[in-house]
Amino acid sequence: MKQINIFALGDSITYGFPYGPRYSWVEMASQKLEIKIINGGINGDTTAFMLQRLPQALSCRPSHLLILGGANDAYWGQPVSSVGLNIKEICQNCRQEGIEAIIGLPTPVDEPGVEVLLSEYRSYFLNIAAAYNNVVIPFHQAFFDSDGRFRAELTTDGCHPNIEGYEAMAEVAEKALMEILA
Numbered sequence: 329m330k331q332i333n334i335f336a337l338g339d340s341i342t343y344g345f346p347y348g349p350r351y352s353w354v355e356m357a358s359q360k361l362e363i364k365i366i367n368g369g370i371n372g373d374t375t376a377f378m379l380q381r382l383p384q385a386l387s388c389r390p391s392h393l394l395i396l397g398g399a400n401d402a403y404w405g406q407p408v409s410s411v412g413l414n415i416k417e418i419c420q421n422c423r424q425e426g427i428e429a430i431i432g433l434p435t436p437v438d439e440p441g442v443e444v445l446l447s448e449y450r451s452y453f454l455n456i457a458a459a460y461n462n463v464v465i466p467f468h469q470a471f472f473d474s475d476g477r478f479r480a481e482l483t484t485d486g487c488h489p490n491i492e493g494y495e496a497m498a499e500v501a502e503k504a505l506m507e508i509l510a
Contacts, residue, residue, distance in 0.1 A: 331391060332363045332364070332391055332392065332505075332508065332509060333363070333364045333366075333388075333389075333390045333391045333392070334363065334364065334365040334366065334390055334391070334392045334393070334394055334430070334505075335365075335366045335368050335385045335386075335388050335390040335392070335393050335394070336354045336365055336366065336367055336368055336369065336394045336396065337368045337369075337378050337381065337382070337385050337393060337394065337395050337396070337397075337418070338368065338369040338370075338373065338378070338394075338395065338396040338397055338432070339369060339370065339371065339372065339373040339374070339378075339396070339397050339399060339400055340369065340370075340371040340372065340373070340399075340400075340488060341353075341369070341396065341399060341434075341435055341488065341489065341497075342354060342367060342368065342369030342396050343367065343369030343370060343371055344367070344369065344494065345371050345488050346484060346488060347491065347494075349367045349369070351491060351494060352367060352369065352494060353467075353489070353494045353495075353497035353498040353501055354367040354369070355367065356494060356495060356497075356498035357498045357501040357502050357505065360498065360502055361502055361505055361506070361509065363505070363509070365394075366388060366390065368381070368384075368385050369396075372400055373397065373400060374397065374400045374401045374404065374406070375395075375397040375398060375401050375406075375411050375414035375415060375418075376401075376406075376410075376414055378395065378397050378414065378418065379414045379417055379418055382418055382421055386421070386422070386425050386427065390427060391427065391428065392427065392428045392429070392430055392508065393418070393422050393427050393428070393429050393430065394429075394430040394432055394465070395415060395418050395419075395429065395430070395431055395432060396432030396434065396465075396467065397411075397414075397415075397432075397434065398411060398434035398446060398449045398450075398453075399434055399435065399437065399442075399446065399487065401449070402434075402437070402442045402443075402445040402446045402449065403442055405445070408445070408448045408449060408452050411449055411452070412449070412452040412453070412456060415431065415452075415453055415456055416456050416460075419431070419456060419460045419462060420460075423460065428462075428463070428508075429460070429462050430462060430463045430464075430465060430504075430508075431453050431456065431457045431462050431463070431464050431465070432464075432465045432467050432501075433450045433453055433454070433464060433465065433466050433467055433468050434446050434449060434450065434453075434467065434468060435467050435468050435470070435471055435487075435489065435497070436468050436471050436472065436478055437486060437487045438478055438480050438483070438486030438487070439486065439487075443478075446468075450468060463504060463507070463508060464504070465500060465501055465504040465505075466500060466504075467497050467500055467501070469500060470482070470493070470496035470497050470499070470500045471483075471489075471493065471496070482496060
């Protein structure tokens, strides 16, 4: 197995709000896969602030940088173009540093207007991933049932996952990261 060291750059959903990093999907996936994943989640963070924090993340010299953001951008009504540009710039900076970027698709929320914007972000992020040949982790899939309905019971407030929600996110991450480990 090749040496994998991942920095997870994100917002409260990466941090593990409201429980803290010990109960985050990051910690769960790290333990299950027995790889180092640094939790770089900050509550309330936007993709613009993540871009500003990128030098700090890269200074850890990870083999991979996993970016998961967009929820706060969507609540602020940020246009797809500016959020997409932030993600694209993060991917480009990683590439320049020889670090593989992994794009996490943001989790859904139980607010229709915000969810419409998040869905647009996901589509745009998929296009970025295709253009840069990035691995994608479809975190959002953990929160939809087989009929495409939002599973609010996996959240504490219609946005932030509960423990079961973080476990579901960890399972999605593990499946995608297993491909990288292979």
